Amino acid sequence: MADFDQVKRLAYLKERINNLNATLSPLMEMAETLSVQFDFSLDSLDYLELILVKINPDFNDPEHSGLYEDSWIYLGETYRRILNGKWSIADDEEYYKESHNCLPMITDFDPYNSELFPMIIIDVFMEQRMPQFMRQQVAQYL
Numbered sequence: 001m002a003d004f005d006q007v008k009r010l011a012y013l014k015e016r017i018n019n020l021n022a023t024l025s026p027l028m029e030m031a032e033t034l035s036v037q038f039d040f041s042l043d044s045l046d047y048l049e050l051i052l053v054k055i056n057p058d059f060n061d062p063e064h065s066g067l068y069e070d071s072w073i074y075l076g077e078t079y080r081r082i083l084n085g086k087w088s089i090a091d092d093e094e095y096y097k098e099s100h101n102c103l104p105m106i107t108d109f110d111p112y113n114s115e116l117f118p119m120i121i122i123d124v125f126m127e128q129r130m131p132q133f134m135r136q137q138v139a140q141y142l
Contacts, residue, residue: 005102010089013104016073017087027051027070040078045134048074052122053129068122076106076118079138083116085109090117110141 016023024038031038036047048071057064080087085106106116116137125133 009102009104013087013089016069017077020073020077024070024074026066027074038074040074040081042078042082042135042138045075045078045138046132049125049131049134052126057126059123059126072104072118072122075122075134076104076116079106079116079118080109082138083109083141085116090115114141 038044057067059068086108088107090100090103
């Protein structure tokens with residue numbers, strides 16, 4: 001069953017990434033309303049943080065689940081573009097254990113097999129609210 005779930009997750013992620021304009025349109029509309037430009041740059045990550053802090057969404061609330069998904073997909077796609085990496089799914093149950101297994105990640109951007117998990121980075125940011133946290137996560141690889 002785990003293999004099937006992983007295949008479904010990867011297919012879902014690929015669909016969302018291949019249709020970025022549709023996937024991220026609610027987030028982009030929100031940015032436009034706030035006169036913020038989301039252009040997949042390091043600077044845009046500061047704006048993403050600002051929006052999340054101002055809205056203060058409860059990602060456990062179904063009303064905010066779309067913003068959560070948009071946020072981590074935008075974050076991951078920004079990392080992928082900046083680092084020239086690729087999207088993947090954590091699929092080694094022994095290595096990732098339960099906490100990271102089957103999560104989307106950005107890989108293949110450095111010779112050390114480093115990985116960035118956008119969902120976890122969003123979660124940590126929402127908990128700590130440290131300014132430029134998202135930027136710092138990618139800056140260490142530049």
